[in-house]
Amino acid sequence: MEGGGRGLSDLLRKVVESKGGRLIYLYREAEGEPELGPGISGLPLPDKLKSALEAEGIHRLYRFQQEAIDEIEAGRDLVIVAGTGTGKTEAFLLPLVARVLRQRGNRFLLVYPTKALARDQARRLSPLIASVGLRYSVLDGDTPASERRGIYEDPPPFIITNPDMIHIGLAESKEFRELVSEVNAAVFDEMHVYQGVLGSHVKWVIYRLSQVADEVQLIGAGATIGNPGELGAKLFSRDSVRVVTGPRRRRGEAIHAFVDYGRFSRWSFAAYLIAALASEGLKVLGFTDSQQMAELVARLARKSYNARVEVHRAGLPVEHRRRVERELAEGSLKAVVATSTLELGIDIGDLDAVVMASLPKSFNSYVQRAGRAGRRGRPGLVVTLLGDDPIEAYYASRPEEFFSREPDPGYIEPNNPEVAKLHLVALALQRGVLRRGSLPKELEASVAWAEQRGLLKARGDLLAPEWRSAREFISSVGLRSAGPMVKIVLNNKVIGEREMPMALYDLHPGALYYHAGAPLLSSKLDLQSMRAYMVKLSESVSFYTKPLYSIDILEMNVEESRLYGSVSAAYGDVHVRVSVTGYVVKDELSGATTSEVEYEEPITWDYWTKGVALKYPLLDFDTLEASLSAYHALEHVLISASRPVAGASDTDLSGVSYPTGHIVIYDSHVGGNGASRLVYERLTKIQDVAKVIVSSCTCEDGCPRCVFSPYCGNNNKFLSRHGALRVLSQLTSLKSESLDIEEIKRSHRLKAA
Structure with a gap:
């Protein structure tokens, strides 16, 4: 390895071995320039757009960008698969900008998985859109009422939003339905996120959108999808979806390391490693797959190594997460431990190192997290702790097999009845009346349930919403879950929530639960009221809990x-x-069991x-x-x-x-x-x-x-x-x-x- 990569690997070896750990494997990943396509001057783009690109120093496109532009120009449904930072945004944005410049009145949705990511991406997209004299607006739950009225009265060509806003807007707002009825294309960026329960919800959100904008062109873009055509067809409810593939990762160098953490627990060694690399001047992002383990790792780094380490995860106040993002981007904060909330493309500036406390839940997730290190031409360090886990042991002895893997397939369950219940009621609010015989079979299967719950009323083959109860139901159920939510209560105040059945495992009586770094103990879990009652513990606690079930x-x-x-x-x-x-x-340090408690019931x-x-x-x-x-x-x-x-x-x-x-x-x-x-x-x-x-x-x-x-x-x-x-x-x-x-x-x- 040469230059910066060599220096990073030597530093890592010193840090790991000084604590009794061991480097299992080092892998150098280098990506060159993607295959170049045609020059800007020869493309069938408006002169105004060509001038704007050339002013930014862009004189040629990549081959995959040109292919995507051709497919979008032809009006085909499409999925673009390319790594973070490789130019996939330009691949879908350029043909849409060109379309507006040729014919004013075109309107497009740019959809991102979360409000935070949508607003972050809006800042990135605005220079190109503004450079050709076009407008955009962010439309989400935080958009002020006056600004929202302006969007409805004088819609811009580009509306940046999220699936939750589309879901609620279609169900509850006539103005929103009229706005999106004129949409010519909808882009769902970060499409690899739409898997599992969230993917099932988004499938029905897209279906409902297509009922209003009946000729909408659907475009997906994602970094790591093993079956993009199949996943696109399921999410879009379309028979055929084209696929364009770009480079897997950004141009540059990354050093990947597998590390054995020795006699310590993975959580305590991860805390040490994050603190040690930050003390060497590196900007470090740690990852865990558990909210509670993210809290534990950050706490251990602060308590044992006197490091300033913050937590970024779902369930924390928005103001806390935005402060962490801002300070990390500015460089005043050197270390953060996160769950998948920072796996996406939120701008947190240059990162030197990513530390994963365990192999992520999927290879796609690994690629996303690894891609956060070493941006903008700097080599990055990606460290994964391997220990007592069957798959970690499998790859510790076969590391070449891990790094030669293909992306995982995306999967959703279109027939999830809990998801279908929500979107049946939402579709009824959206249309005002449904004809039972014209419903997709997955939605029709929930009609009897909705009638029994007093959400729909039937008159022959026609179904109409019970407006008040249907609206209350829609507002009480979100797209991020399928199960009921347990409210977390401290001092008679709701401080968070957890989805069932995971709430059983995290909030059972006697469970230690961390919230914003504070250790709490569950004193009672009431499944009748769906509330868990917590008491605050001393910061000096040195244990964690696991349920028996x-x-x-x-x-x-x-x-x-x-x-x-x-x-x-x-x-x-x-x-x-x-x-x-x-x-x-x-x-908490060794992971050894110190006691076992059995309930009477x-x-x-x-x-x-x-x-x-x-x-x-x-x-x-x-x-x-x-x-x-x-x-x-x-x-x-x-x-x-x-x-x-x-x-x-x-x-x-x-x-x-x-x-x-x-x-x-x-x-x-x-x-x-x-x-x-x-x-x-x-x-x-x-x-x-x-x-x-x-x-x-x-x-x-x-x-x-x-x-x-x-x-x-x-x-x-x-x-x-x-x-x-x-x-x-x-x-x-x-x-x-x-x-x-x-x-x-x-x-x-x-x-x-």
Whole structure:
């Protein structure tokens, strides 16, 4: 490695080894100039636009930008896939600007996933739009009423907004519906974000938009999508979507490092690493996949290393997040720990280093986070801590395989009934009256529910909204969730909220919960009022908590089934019951369990979601415990193996196993998020990766590097690596056994008894 890259890797080695850690692998990534396309002068663009580009020093486009311009000019629905900072914004913006310059009256929506990102991007887009004498406006929930009236009365060519505003505007505002009815094209930037539950919501928002603007051209743009055509077709509800592919990452150099954190917990070593790199003058952004772990890492950095480290995550006040963004961009703040909130393209200035406390939930997420380091021609440092996790152990021994991976496929669950309920009612408010027979089947399936709840009233084939109750329902449910929300209460004041069922795991009585750096203890979780009551703890606390829980499958309605050799598989609706039975207390530095608490009565909650049921051949294990341990371990490793194969986060999936050889893997979100569908479709490859994990580990019979899971409800009891390997090794020599859903339900009843 040369120059800055060499210096960064040497610095990292010194910092890591001084604390007893170890560099596992270094990878240098260098990206040259994307393939060049035609010169500006030869393009069929208006002279005014050509002059503006040349004034900015842009004399040639990239090849993929020209291809995108051609597709958009032809009016085709399109997805542009290109890395952050490679010019994908210009690829969709230039043809739209050209269209307005040729014919005034054209109108376009530029849609970003959040208000913060939309406003940030507006600042970036404004110079080009203004340089040719055009106008734009930001229209969202924060737009003042007077400014909003001006937009409705004299619409600009470019309206920058977010899906939430489109959702509410279509349902509640005649002026908004009239505004977007004249939209010629809508661009959904950062499209890779629209996965899972949010993606399912956005699919219906786009469907409802197309009911008003019936000839709207749909354009998506994203950095990392493994199946852009398929995801675009699902989100846009269009039969065919074109795809243009640009460079995977920006031009420049990045040093990627895998690090073993040794005897410390990953959280304490991540805190040390962030603090140490910041003390060397680097601007550092740390990432975790958990809000609570982000708080913990920042707290450890402040308490143990006297570093100024701030937190950026959902659930914190907007003013706090904006201050953190501003100070990081200005350079007065050198270190921040974030969740996915800073994964997107919000401008936080140049970053020298990204530190990931664990492998992110998907490879796409890794690429996004890594892309934040080393912008504007400077080399960047990307550090990932690998430790006691099956997939981390898998890639620690196969790092080349990790860095040669293709982007993960995007997935949504279009049939999520909880999502469909919201958009059925919203569509009724939007139109005033619906004809039952013309509704998509996914929305029609929720009609009876909406009538029963007093949200719609039927007159023959016609459906009309009950206006007051329908509006109250729309205002109480957002696009970021499918399950009900639990309010977090401190000193009789609501300070935040958490979606079910995750609220069960984070807010159970006795749970330690961090809010804006302050440690709180849950004293009561009331599922009748959906409120969790907190008390404040001393800043000197030195522990964190993990729930103990059990899962029961109450019912399953099978939609389809198939055989994978000797394994029977079925996919459909799954009725799940979660019972939190207690919790364990862990030391925040070492991660060791210090105590275990069991409730007198479990806290239970049930919900419907999507899932896949599997029936593995029942082998002749010596005891019931041996059988239970084998299939329980197999359940864990299948969920782990779904991460590299399906791009599914292990927090998007949950599971339960039975000594009968039955395993059910289901979506962790109410109504489904699409992850288990990919498990159902890619089971053979998932089993191949699972076999590698359990066969290559050298532990006695199960450890965190093979079959243990940090999300296990019984604290990783009754797990056998050898048992799981035995099942996987004999699949090719055994006959399949029929999958009996009733047998799963009987197992639940025996367990309950």
